[in-house]
Amino acid sequence: MAYVIAEPCIDHTDQSCVAVCPVDCITADTMVDRKFYIDPDGCIDCGSCETACPNAAIFRVDQLPSEWADFARVDATWYRDPAAARAVVDGLAPVA
């Protein structure tokens, strides 16, 4: 996994990252999801999303702040089991 979307994305979903991702590997069901998710198998490590994000929510996995380390598994989980990923997000950032 090259890049990860962390806590600052939650409930913001600006979508600039989607607009710049050259390989369309950033996705969400915007009717349900509280954040976007990067497909670790599709990411080509270009860094465009990190630069574009107005919320500073995207990090290289090896530069992910420790307080958001759990998000490294959330994105990958979403592509296998969206419900499980959403549950983790809700646990990390309960709905206000």
Add this chain to the structure above:
Amino acid sequence: MQTATVGRAVSSVPVPGSDSAPNATLSGRVDLTPTIAHFVVRPDDGAPAFVPGQYLALGLPVDGRLLQRPYSTASKKGTRDELDFLVRLVRDGAFTPRLWHLDVGDRLRIGRPKGLFTLCPEDPRRHLFIATGTGLAPFVSMLGTLLRESRPPRAIVLHGVSHVGELAYRDRLERWAADAGDISYVPAISRPNHPANADWRGATGRIDTALGPLCDALDVDPAETVAYMCGNPEMIAAGERILEARGFPRDAIRSEHYWPAGSPARA
């Protein structure tokens, strides 16, 4: 290519690697040097609508997966059939060595136009385009589009390369500078002492040393100029510092990194 969601819900989770069949043909290729080449790609369904400055992912199958890399197109807005890309070969890269093996007629995958580093054609300010290497491509698209607009553009193109043979689009830019509106084209060679550059009589030095004198020579007014920079992230960082020190407002400097700062180029 997978489904991406912009302002609407997806009905299902996309499957990584799906929709990866070739959908375009390499219709032309011109090798400028052993490591710099134009690749002309003809999408099966015609060129998609794009905004000058955007990039598209080119893809090739590798071990059963689609390996993709994004490249800015140099084609001007409204191009209907073929798209022009300027690519540098990175010999130890995963993608470009495979791209270099393609011949005209070979098949490949092309993605959708993406990116927010785009031309605002109605901006009345003078355009200062600053590029290193293949970072020139989006500016050829932008300037070609501006030239087709009714208002003659006011533009400066500063293109930095190591060797003269890497000055892609040189003939076209020299023609535009000679024939059209208020356009200045300034190629700069960073290795003037290299034997391949022995006949070079133009500007020399890296972009970060050439930019300041260029702004003085061409009377660049920060208050009525918008700067676009593309290519090497270290060049962009240096260029931003120079322009800000000269009084450019931060929102008058736009940039596109061709790879993440502090990381090697992936190609």
